[in-house]
Amino acid sequence: MLELNQVSASYHLAPVVQAVSMRVETGETVALIGPNGAGKSTLLGALSGTVPRRQGQAWFDGVDLMTLPSHQIVALGVVQVPEGRHVFAPMSVQDNLLLGSVALAQRQRALQQRYDAVYGLFPRLAERRHQLAGTLSGGEQQMVAIGRALMSRPKLLLLDEPFLGLAPKVVEEIRQALNTLRGEGLTMILVEQKLDIALPFTSRTHVMIKGQLALVQNSAELMRDPDLGQLYFRLAQPAVWSSP
Numbered sequence: 001m002l003e004l005n006q007v008s009a010s011y012h013l014a015p016v017v018q019a020v021s022m023r024v025e026t027g028e029t030v031a032l033i034g035p036n037g038a039g040k041s042t043l044l045g046a047l048s049g050t051v052p053r054r055q056g057q058a059w060f061d062g063v064d065l066m067t068l069p070s071h072q073i074v075a076l077g078v079v080q081v082p083e084g085r086h087v088f089a090p091m092s093v094q095d096n097l098l099l100g101s102v103a104l105a106q107r108q109r110a111l112q113q114r115y116d117a118v119y120g121l122f123p124r125l126a127e128r129r130h131q132l133a134g135t136l137s138g139g140e141q142q143m144v145a146i147g148r149a150l151m152s153r154p155k156l157l158l159l160d161e162p163f164l165g166l167a168p169k170v171v172e173e174i175r176q177a178l179n180t181l182r183g184e185g186l187t188m189i190l191v192e193q194k195l196d197i198a199l200p201f202t203s204r205t206h207v208m209i210k211g212q213l214a215l216v217q218n219s220a221e222l223m224r225d226p227d228l229g230q231l232y233f234r235l236a237q238p239a240v241w242s243s244p
């Protein structure tokens with residue numbers, strides 16, 4: 001479904017993401033993990049067209065995302081839920097959701113059906129549909145951010161740390177919603193700092209260090225690694241050669 005070939009991305013001249021190649025199959029949920037500043041958000045931004053300098057190819061159902069502006073990428077079904085939620089505070093929950101549908105042609109929107117899908121997934125939002133998004137709790141705002149992405153009928157959801165700063169109960173609620181979406185066949189790339197959330201939730205894990213992919217491994221296998229706590233440290237070290 002998605003095949004990245006030597007994708008690089010940056011904001012200015014200094015490279016941030018460097019020559020990343022990876023594949024995501026239809027229906028798969030993969031993790032993208034790595035330390036702060038590794039370039040995880042930048043890679044998602046390269047795919048969604050929000051990072052200014054992009055190179056390489058990212059084939060999505062036969063179309064190269066790297067050549068398209070962000071609104072066309074959304075219309076193709078690749079939608080990012082950005083880090084830090086970013087709801088439109090002075091607008092109601094429902095109007096925030098409505099904004100998620102604007103990239104679709106009028107006839108494709110089927111608005112009521114989309115609202116029903118989002119409210120079915122997050123009943124809390126249904127109760128608060130007329131409430132201003134800025135007055136919601138952090139967890140509810142994250143639900144709005146995910147709901148807004150779902151309004152455009154995504155085929156591939158790019159989730160940037162959706163659990164960041166949330167209480168365990170809300171983390172669980174959102175995890176279950178994502179689980180439901182996965183069960184419906186939605187393909188997802190999950191950027192996540194916490195390995196204990198990312199690994200059990202995904203089939204494969206991509207570890208990014210300093211802008212490059214340092215490891216791609218089956219998530220279940222990686223979970224059994226006895227030295228998992230040292231993963232980033234280990235991958236960041238140059239290879240150590242023993243003397244003969």
Ligand SMILES: Nc1ncnc2c1ncn2[C@@H]1O[C@H](COP(=O)(O)OP(=O)(O)OP(=O)(O)O)[C@@H](O)[C@H]1O
Nearest residue numbers: 011012016034035036037038039040041042043083
């Ligand atoms: N808008 C921007 N303009 C310039 N540089 C940026 C911008 N956003 C990120 N960077 C730089 O790009 C590098 C990678 O940042 P990025 O946000 O992609 O990392 P990340 O892996 O998502 O980190 P975190 O885990 O902290 O979210 C960092 O050095 C950062 O300072």
Ligand SMILES: [Mg+2]
Nearest residue numbers: 040041042083
């Ligand atoms: Mg980030």
